[in-house]
Amino acid sequence: MSIDFYWRIPTHGCSSSIRERSFNRGDWSPLAPGNQAPGLANGEPDGTSYLDHMAEIARAAEISGFVGGLLPSFPMTDDPWVISAALARATKAFRFMIAFQPGFLDPVRAARMSASLQRATNGRVVYNIITGGGGPSQRWWGDPFHHDDRYGRTTEFLDVMKGVWKDGPYTHKGRFYEVENAALPPALASEDLPTVYFSGSSEAALQSAARHADYYLSWLEPFAQLAQKFEQVKTRTAEIGRGIKCAIRVEVVARRTEEEAWREIELGFVNVKAESREAFGGRTGDSVGVRRLSGLGVADARDYRDLIVSPNVWGGFSLLRPGPALGIVGSYENVAARLDELIGLGADSFILAATPHLEEAYRVGEEVLPLLGHSAVQRLEAAE
Amino acid sequence: MALSFFWNLLTTSPADRRRAEWGDGDRAWAPARDAASRRLQINHYDYLTQVARVAELTGFDGLVIPDEPDGEEPWIVTGTLLRETRRLELVTAVAPGSASGVYHAKMASSVQRFSGDRQGWLIDGVRGLSAGDPVVPQDSPVRTGELLTLLEGLWGDGPFDQDGEHFIVEKGGLGGLVKGRRRPPVWLRQSEAPGADLLAHAEVLLLDEARPVDALADLIADARRANPSLRIAALLPLLTRAEERDVAAETAYLAPSPSTLVGTYDTVTENLRGFAAAGLDIAVLSAPDQVREVHIAGEQIIGRFRAVANAA
Numbered sequence: 001m002s003i004d005f006y007w008r009i010p011t012h013g014c015s016s017s018i019r020e021r022s023f024n025r026g027d028w029s030p031l032a033p034g035n036q037a038p039g040l041a042n043g044e045p046d047g048t049s050y051l052d053h054m055a056e057i058a059r060a061a062e063i064s065g066f067v068g069g070l071l072p073s074f075p076m077t078d079d080p081w082v083i084s085a086a087l088a089r090a091t092k093a094f095r096f097m098i099a100f101q102p103g104f105l106d107p108v109r110a111a112r113m114s115a116s117l118q119r120a121t122n123g124r125v126v127y128n129i130i131t132g133g134g135g136p137s138q139r140w141w142g143d144p145f146h147h148d149d150r151y152g153r154t155t156e157f158l159d160v161m162k163g164v165w166k167d168g169p170y171t172h173k174g175r176f177y178e179v180e181n182a183a184l185p186p187a188l189a190s191e192d193l194p195t196v197y198f199s200g201s202s203e204a205a206l207q208s209a210a211r212h213a214d215y216y217l218s219w220l221e222p223f224a225q226l227a228q229k230f231e232q233v234k235t236r237t238a239e240i241g242r243g244i245k246c247a248i249r250v251e252v253v254a255r256r257t258e259e260e261a262w263r264e265i266e267l268g269f270v271n272v273k274a275e276s277r278e279a280f281g282g283r284t285g286d287s288v289g290v291r292r293l294s295g296l297g298v299a300d301a302r303d304y305r306d307l308i309v310s311p312n313v314w315g316g317f318s319l320l321r322p323g324p325a326l327g328i329v330g331s332y333e334n335v336a337a338r339l340d341e342l343i344g345l346g347a348d349s350f351i352l353a354a355t356p357h358l359e360e361a362y363r364v365g366e367e368v369l370p371l372l373g374h375s376a377v378q379r380l381e382a383a384e
Numbered sequence: 385m386a387l388s389f390f391w392n393l394l395t396t397s398p399a400d401r402r403r404a405e406w407g408d409g410d411r412a413w414a415p416a417r418d419a420a421s422r423r424l425q426i427n428h429y430d431y432l433t434q435v436a437r438v439a440e441l442t443g444f445d446g447l448v449i450p451d452e453p454d455g456e457e458p459w460i461v462t463g464t465l466l467r468e469t470r471r472l473e474l475v476t477a478v479a480p481g482s483a484s485g486v487y488h489a490k491m492a493s494s495v496q497r498f499s500g501d502r503q504g505w506l507i508d509g510v511r512g513l514s515a516g517d518p519v520v521p522q523d524s525p526v527r528t529g530e531l532l533t534l535l536e537g538l539w540g541d542g543p544f545d546q547d548g549e550h551f552i553v554e555k556g557g558l559g560g561l562v563k564g565r566r567r568p569p570v571w572l573r574q575s576e577a578p579g580a581d582l583l584a585h586a587e588v589l590l591l592d593e594a595r596p597v598d599a600l601a602d603l604i605a606d607a608r609r610a611n612p613s614l615r616i617a618a619l620l621p622l623l624t625r626a627e628e629r630d631v632a633a634e635t636a637y638l639a640p641s642p643s644t645l646v647g648t649y650d651t652v653t654e655n656l657r658g659f660a661a662a663g664l665d666i667a668v669l670s671a672p673d674q675v676r677e678v679h680i681a682g683e684q685i686i687g688r689f690r691a692v693a694n695a696a
Contacts, residue, residue: 027497028560047470051498055467076561082494085463089429108516109457109482116457120429120464139554142486142534160516169514180513185396185454187405187428 003343005369006097007061007069007361008249008353009054011077018253018320018355019267021276025356026050054083055090057358064365068095070128070249070351074322075140081113088120097126097197097351102157103143103150108182110157111165115188125194128217129154131205151204152176158196158212165193197247197349201229210237213244215349219324220250222309223345230346245348251317251327252354254335254368261329262304265314269304272319277301312338321355336371343372386693387660389686390446390475390668391439392619395432395455397672403431432461433468435674442682443690446473448571448590448619448668451508453515459491466498475504475571480527481517485534485551492535492568493561501566506590507531509576519550525582526550532570532585539567571617574603580610588666591618593643604663617666618659620645622681624652645669649684656689 013023016034024035027050031037038048061069071080084096096117105113117125131154138145145153153176160177163170168183183189198213200206209216216233218226230246237244255261301307307316312330317323328338339350354360394400404426436447447465449458458477465474474495478488495503509524511517519527530548534556537544542557569587572578583589589607591600604616621644625631631648645652656667669685671677 045500047500049498049500051466076559078497078561079491079494081459082463082466082491082498085460086466086498088464089433090467103484104487105483106481106516109479112457113460116460119427119456120460122424122427136555139552140486140556142484142551142553142556144552164516177516178513178518179516182514182516187401188456 003347003372004067004247004349005065006095006349006351007057007066007364008351008357009057009061009069009071009083010353010357011054011072011080011083012074013050014053014057014355014357015321016356018264019271021268021271021320025053050078051083051086053358054078055087057361058087058091058094060358060361061365062091062094064362065369066352066361066365067093068097068124068126070097071099073099073101073130075137081117084125085117085120088117088124091124093124095124095126096121097128098194099128099130101130101141101143102154103138103141103145107157107160107177108164108179111161111184112188114161114194115165115184115191118191118194119188123192126197127194128197128199129158129213130199131208151200151202151208155208155211158208162193165189206233206236209233210240210242210244213237215245215247217247217249217351220248220313220326220328222313222326223341226342227345234346246346247349247351248342248347249324249351250353251323252335252352252364252368253314253327253329254332254354254364256331258331258334261331261335265316265329266304268320269307269316276319332367333371336368339368340372387656387664387689388445388666389443389681389689390448390473390617390666391435391444391674391678391681392448392450392668392670393432393435393439393461394450394452394670394672394674395428395461396452397674399673400431400435404428428456429461429464431675432456433464435678436465436469436472438675438678439682440469440472442679443686444472444678444682445666446475446502446504448475448506449477450506451477451479462495462503466495469502471502473502473504474499475506476568477508478505478531479508479511479515479517480524480531480550481511481519482515485531485546486538486553486556488531489535489538489558490561493558493565496565496568497561504569504571504588505535506571507573507576509573523549524576525579528572528578529582529585532582535567535570536585538562539565583607583610583614586611586614588615588617590668591616600659600664601662608663615665616663617668618664619668619670622652622669622671622677622685624649624680624685626684649688653685653688653692656685657692 013026013028015023027039029035038050038053039045071083073080080098084098114125131150156174156176160172164182165184169181171181172179195214196212197215197217198209199217253261253264307314309315312328312334314327314329315325317327318325328335352364354364405428449461451458462474462476492503507528509528510521527550530551534546534551538556538558539562541559543555544557546553571588571590572586574591575593607614623634623640623644623646625634640646669681
């Protein structure tokens with residue numbers, strides 16, 4: 001069995017250190033001490049942009065052995081489709097895991113964009129299909145659907161997209177989509193469908209995942225809870241005669257020693273303003289995954305040690321940057337041991353991240369991944 | 385009368401379609417030991433990006449990236465050109481029914497950020513059920529109008545609300561993503577007969593049907609009554625060679641469509657000068673066998689046009 005390791009591309013700026021919450025890499029912060037301000041030389045536009053920094057992160061990830069990277073999509077991030085197309089020719093082996101919601105694109109367009117991108121990248125497109133979220137953010141995106149409606153739509157979206165791509169001319173009249181004799185031209189249709197990573201924790205999500213997902217993707221949760229969730233997904237999928245793999249998206253802080261690693265967390269924690277801690281409990285949206293993680297008592301923590309959930313697992317990452325609360329902190333050996341433990345609990349793939357994403361891709365690729373059971377890690381040299 | 389020159393980047397003409405494609409049985413002459421690595425290292429986008437680059441090198445101002453049902457998807461083509469071109473404007477075909485309005489605007493924000501504001505939108509109103517678009521032609525102008533209003537509304541600090549028939553947004557706005565960025569100028573197709581309400585949202589009207597030159601001035605005058613700052617573009621298939629005999633030989637072989645601009649370099653340049661005098665702002669040239677024809681158009685036609693304009 002081989003394990004795929006993906007990296008994350010930060011699509012709304014990056015920070016040079018997890019100790020600082022501000023994004024000092026990217027063009028969102030003005031030029032200031034410690035800031036990279038891409039796009040400006042002596043105050044004038046110089047023809048570069050944050051895309052060029054993302055290109056370097058992707059290259060660092062492919063150089064250090066990651067198979068690709070997740071491109072998250074939120075209101076204030078750059079767009080994963082545009083980034084992937086723009087970096088297709090800047091990378092060689094890097095797979096683009098595109099986060100998107102079915103409400104963004106109609107399924108015929110999604111098929112055409114994906115197949116064209118497969119052609120431009122020689123088959124390096126991976127999907128991260130997201131349905132959850134909801135609440136006001138969903139209407140910011142211009143999407144009026146309610147939670148369970150949206151999973152029904154996700155299922156229908158994937159049915160139609162695959163039908164148009166692989167079984168055209170395809171006709172369908174459903175609850176959300178209508179197409180008549182839709183097909184891709186032969187050059188596009190012969191491309192492979194992207195591997196589907198699927199997120200979502202609700203009952204409706206699990207049903208949809210069972211039907212269409214190649215990988216069920218979860219944030220890191222307490223290990224026992226995660227093992228149970230993976231078990232549930234695998235059972236559900238087996239019931240309808242399919243197989244499914246499981247993946248974990250997790251941020252890591254890995255250093256030579258435990259002390260060094262936790263010092264990063266301590267410094268990050270003391271830089272968090274009180275109001276950020278208070279705000280943590282008040283997230284909006286109807287995502288079940290978010291609700292699960294916000295019960296962990298982060299708002300009350302006065303010391304970073306209050307948020308240690310289990311050995312090497314820290315529950316305060318959402319204070320340091322937007323995103324999931326739990327992450328893995330420790331020495332290279334211990335971080336590798338926790339990842340091995342998760343593999344033992346059913347993980348087949350990881351999306352790792354660490355700040356700063358460019359330099360840390362090398363550190364994690366060189367120091368942590370080689371410590372995992374060799375047979376378990378799909379690294380480039382193993383494929384040679 | 386400064387005429388801008390754009391190239392219509394086709395992805396389906398037979399002469400271009402097979403370039404850097406590696407279907408089974410193709411390129412039997414390629415050394416067998418290279419076949420697998422060629423397939424991994426060279427693909428059709430190497431060819432498309434080359435067409436774009438040679439257009440930039442030969443003096444074109446931009447590319448129109450059309451949405452051909454049998455071709456590549458225009459947003460992906462646009463994306464692959466962002467780092468491959470430096471100066472060209474990239475006018476991407478946008479089908480309002482193919483994505484949420486917000487998502488179209490969101491993708492545009494990234495294109496503008498990465499390209500230094502080089503994107504424009506060419507609206508393709510109705511695509512039909514074979515493209516998954518259930519909206520009938522008579523409802524298309526309303527949808528296009530909603531999309532353009534939404535684009536303008538999101539392109540700022542917000543909050544922007546819209547409760548339309550086709551698109552909704554609540555507390556929307558692209559904020560910092562578009563601060564200081566140019567909203568993509570909108571091109572509309574004359575063949576879709578846009579009304580004054582739509583023309584008011586547009587920067588460019590593209591004449592995409594064959595028209596006699598003498599009708600051009602009237603048409604332009606009509607359009608400018610609806611929107612005085614509207615720029616006028618025309619889609620002009622091109623077949624031009626050095627001498628009449630060369631033109632005749634190519635015409636016999638290629639059988640150009642009636643709307644094709646056919647003639648020697650001097651004749652075609654003179655025709656274009658006439659269009660410009662009638663009020664045309666942008667010539668969108670096109671021809672199959674693109675790397676070769678881009679060079680002919682750039683060197684011979686743009687070269688002639690600008691040399692005379694410079695001397696004048």
